Amino acid sequence: MSSAAARKSLGTNVHFTETLEDGSIFVSRVPKELPTLSEADLPPLVRKPKSAEATPLTPELQHALTKLRNEDPAHWTVSRLAKKFDVPRPAVLMLAPCPEWRRQEIQSKADAEWEQLGYKKRLIRINRLRRRLQW
Numbered sequence: 001m002s003s004a005a006a007r008k009s010l011g012t013n014v015h016f017t018e019t020l021e022d023g024s025i026f027v028s029r030v031p032k033e034l035p036t037l038s039e040a041d042l043p044p045l046v047r048k049p050k051s052a053e054a055t056p057l058t059p060e061l062q063h064a065l066t067k068l069r070n071e072d073p074a075h076w077t078v079s080r081l082a083k084k085f086d087v088p089r090p091a092v093l094m095l096a097p098c099p100e101w102r103r104q105e106i107q108s109k110a111d112a113e114w115e116q117l118g119y120k121k122r123l124i125r126i127n128r129l130r131r132r133l134q135w
Contacts, residue, residue, distance in 0.1 A: 061085060062095055069096035 018026045057065070065085055068076040069092075081096065082089045098106075114122070 055086070057085065057087060057091075057095070065092065066096040070099055073098055073102040 013029050014027055015031045016028050018028075020026055065081055069081060078089050078092045081087075081092045085092075117125070
């Protein structure tokens with residue numbers, strides 16, 4: 001059977017056929033070479049590309065970052081500061097960790113929320129934590 005006959009008998013979605021050394025016919029339903037795409041053929045970008053170079057913060061900007069974080073950590077969260085100063089979140093966490101009084105405030109809110117939970121919901125959360133620890 002010739003490759004043209006094989007192509008006709010197998011349908012229209014065959015891209016190419018090739019006769020191998022042992023006489024068998026290799027049939028491919030995908031193109032041998034991928035089509036080249038230009039940027040005009042692609043959809044628009046969802047996010048703007050991040051710059052490869054990270055600009056280091058000057059000491060003045062570092063001081064401003066820590067000052068904002070210490071003044072109002074509820075408003076100036078890690079995400080907001082990272083966006084404002086255009087630095088990664090871990091950099092903000094290293095430069096300006098959460099103040100101790102804010103940590104205690106968050107913990108007391110979490111404790112009050114825990115006390116409001118019923119027996120079943122507490123049991124469910126405890127079991128979830130146990131399962132997570134076993135990963």
